[in-house]
Amino acid sequence: MGLETTLHKTGQPTRISNRGGGRNSNVEVLRILAMFLILINHFPWNLENIVGHGSYLERLPLDLVVALATNFGGVGDCLFFFISIWYLCEESPSLKRSCKRAWILERELLFWSLTLFAVFLAVTALHATEPVSAKTFLRYAAQAFFPTATNHWWFPTSYILFLLICPALCEGLRRIGRDVHYSLAIISTVVFGLVPFGCMNQLFHSWNMTYSVWLFVYQFVLVSYLRWYKKDWLDNTRMMTASAWIGLALGVFSQIAIVSAALMFKESTTLCVFWMNCPAALPSMMVAIGLIALAQRKAPRHNRMVNEIASSVFTVYLILTDGFANSVIDDFIKGLDMTGWMLLLISFLLACGFFVLAVHLGFIRQGLFAVTVDRNRGHWFELVWDKAMERIERGEHKRSNAKA
Structure with missing residues (x-):
């Protein structure tokens, strides 16, 4: 979803273009990697036909390959959000700046939700054997016209909510000071980061933190502490390299263990979700923060092609995780007359092709x-914001005069 600002050494945010070579390509490569990991995680793999129903030893190699490849979604989520946090931590937060970012992101969400809804209507009209129910039509229509309000996509919805509370959150963390912030970070990590499945809320669905705005609040608490008070850690190449490798080892070896055990005791094909696929879990965050810190330590590079691809990769997520688009891909994959390693290879190539197409x-x-709307980017927002502020100021002036 890309930052609208970047930071110079002065610490002051500076507006940059959404495309072109202004960004640090070392970081933008990580944004691309993050989206590719998210793509592989969400791609509709036909596990039944890939892994099959043979003996334990016959199923184990394929299941391990698919499980290891597809369970890096949590790392992708962390990388994508941590890049934003990295810069947000050093900005002077303001409600206006946050609302403007939300405004700009909402336009992209509306574009894709309405476009995908139009494709859904066209495909349904041309190929449906039976009419779409009123309930289904109304659900898709509501998601199309109100993508954020209906939580059509959890990530941008949660990110927009986070942007709105970020100024108050940042100010609050600054005010409580280093010691209390440290205590909050440690408690949060123990409660949410060490449980193998990431969050205890997976057992208690009434409080869902894993894929909500509270995930971003929790992660901001941790990353902001490192950015504000532990810059020597982030500048330590050996420590950040160790963080990435230790997090990777914890995630990979725990995944191998649980998949192997699950296949041993279950006859059906299984794709277990463990540490690495949960963005709240410590291994995913260790990999992400290590990679970002290492990328920032390198001399900045500005590769126009890399930066343009990175500015467009969010489209991959928006299309792939749309219910209708994902079901079309799923139906196509299930229609392939293949099994085993060949189906896995073809599916992977299709995923790569989808990535390129979506970009x-x-x-x-x-x-x-x-x-069109970006010819004077943010102009309408400025008009609406200024008008709203004028009305608020007039209202406060009237109330003060009435009291006087």
């Missing part, structure tokens, strides 16, 4: 916006 669709969206 190019993102370029098309950016091009359309460049000649």
Whole structure:
């Protein structure tokens, strides 16, 4: 979802273009990697046909490969969000800046939700054997016109909510000081980061933190502590390298152990979710913070192609995790007359092809916006914001006069 600002050594945010070579390509490569991991995690793999129903030893190699490849979604989530946190921690937070970012992101969400809804209507009208129920139609329509309000996509919805509370959260963490902030970070890590499945809320569904705004609040508490008070850790190449490798080892070896055990005691194909696939879990966050810190330590590079791809990768997530689009891909994968390693290879190539296609669709969206709503980017927001502030000030002035 890309930052709208970057930081110079002065610590002051500076507006940059959403495309081009202004960003640090070392970090933008991680944004691309994050989205590829998220793609592999969400891609509709046909596990029944890939792994099959043979003996334990026949199923184990394929199941391990698929499980290890597809359970890095938590690392991808952490990388994608941590890149934003990295810069947000050093900004002077303001409600106006947060609302403007939310405004700009909402336009992209609306574009894709309405576009995908139009495709859904066209495909249904041309190929449906029976009419779509009113309930299904209304659900898709509500998601199309109100993507954030209906939580069509959990990540951008949670991110927008986080942006709105970020100024108050940042100010509050600054005020409580280093010692209390440290205690809060340790308690949060113990409660949510050490449980293998990431969060105890997976046992208590009434309080869902794993994929909500509270996940971002929790992660901001941890990363902001490191950014504000432990810069010597982040600048320590050996420590950050160790963080990434230890987190990776914890995630990979625990995944191998649980998949092996699950296959031994279950006859059906299983794809177990463990530490590495949960963005709240410590291993995922250790890998992410280590990679970002190492990327920041290197001399900045500005590769225009890398930066343009990174500015467009969010389209991959928006299309793939749309219910209708994902079901179309799922139906196509299930229709392939293949099994085993060949199906796994073809599915992987299709996932890579989808990644490239979605990035190019993102370029098309950016091009359309460049000649329409982005010709004077943020102009309408400034008008609405200024008008709202004028009304609030007039109201306060009237109340003060009435009291006088």
